[in-house]
Amino acid sequence: MPFDRPADLLAGFIATRPDPEVPELIMVGEQWAPRGQRIGAHSHEDWEFYYQVEGLSRWRVARRTYEIQAGALFAAPPGVRHEMPEHQRGEHHYCFVAVDVARCARRIGSDVAEVFLKSSEPRVIESAGEARAAFQTLVREVSIVRPWRAAALRMATDAFVLEVARLLSGGEQRALGRHPAVTRALRLMEQEPERAWRVPVLARLAGCSPAHLTELFRRELGATPHQHLLTLRLERAAELLALGEIPVTHLALTLGFSSGQHFAAAFRRRFGHSPRQHARRAAPGS
Incomplete structure (x- = not known):
């Protein structure tokens, strides 16, 4: 290939x-x-x-x-x-x-x-x-x-x-089995996981109050909007690290983390090892 x-x-x-x-x-x-x-x-x-x-x-x-x-x-x-x-x-x-x-x-x-x-x-x-x-x-x-x-x-x-x-x-989209506000908020976060989404902004765009959106997220996803956004970022980081040759600090800032150290600490909590270790494990022949 x-x-x-x-x-x-x-x-x-x-x-x-x-x-x-x-x-x-x-x-x-x-x-x-x-x-x-x-x-x-x-x-x-x-x-x-x-x-x-x-x-x-x-x-x-x-x-x-x-x-x-x-x-x-x-x-x-x-x-x-x-x-x-x-x-x-x-x-x-x-x-x-x-x-x-x-x-x-x-x-x-x-x-x-x-x-x-x-x-x-x-x-x-x-x-x-x-x-x-x-x-x-x-x-x-x-x-x-x-x-x-x-x-x-x-x-x-x-x-x-x-x-x-x-x-x-341009076909119509309708939410099934999930509250429309959660669907709209998820779509926004998945489109731009690197953006510093605040709950009040998400709630306004989703058409409900911040407290109600947080309650809906906890009920349907078992996490707050911020926690879900962090998960999206970390899962995306794991995929990109597997590609190799992406500097960790550059990746961290690209995905919306405040620093490489903040990203590394969150990554270790989520996956049990550092970003560099993850990249080495995913490398061909490892």
């Missing part, structure tokens, strides 16, 4: 054709890019998707420029040349996937294929937090060799395509 760590990045990787048993997954990666990064004009025979985790990027297609804010998804259809020609103003963090959508849609359903067939132009979905979790699952399965890898990659790729189809179609 071609697994490349470009030298001009702060951290991250790109995997091309990560598994011969899953030919529909053409390319996947996660990268922390420095100020001034450029990406030359290119296109693919299949769909390519970029999710902006942090920072801001600008993609150009012909004479049109698409500005991609944090939390947004940029979808480039097959054959459409796109580039990031401008020097970026600051560091930015993004994930990307190139996938044979038609092959996945044959397993998922023809109605999913129709969503993509209707989209011949690039699309930007401003609030695409649901795609972030799908990206993270793909990155985890690509970067760590575990039993039934091909089956897991195939399922993760299908789940990703299905999630993007939902976003492109």
Whole structure:
């Protein structure tokens, strides 16, 4: 499996054709890019998707420029040349996937294929937090060799395509079995776990009082909003540490911790070992 760590990045990787048993997954990666990064004009025979985790990027297609804010998804259809020609103003963090959508849609359903067939132009979905979790699952399965890898990659790729189809179609969402305020708050935290979410802000956006939101979280999740946010951050940190070559302090600040020491102490309480020990255990051949 071609697994490349470009030298001009702060951290991250790109995997091309990560598994011969899953030919529909053409390319996947996660990268922390420095100020001034450029990406030359290119296109693919299949769909390519970029999710902006942090920072801001600008993609150009012909004479049109698409500005991609944090939390947004940029979808480039097959054959459409796109580039990031401008020097970026600051560091930015993004994930990307190139996938044979038609092959996945044959397993998922023809109605999913129709969503993509209707989209011949690039699309930007401003609030695409649901795609972030799908990206993270793909990155985890690509970067760590575990039993039934091909089956897991195939399922993760299908789940990703299905999630993007939902976003492109703009279908309705309804909460089932969970209070709507908790669902809204969870969605916000999962979209931006690095943000310093305060309960009053979450409660206002979720449509209830801070005390009621905290009570709902305790009842439905067994934790306060702050405790759940900490869990999200630490679980994400564990996934990223498994990729290797990500400085612990940089990772800590990226995920919203006040310092590397604060992050290391919280990580040890959660997992029973330090972040560096976790990275060494996850390294190939360890």
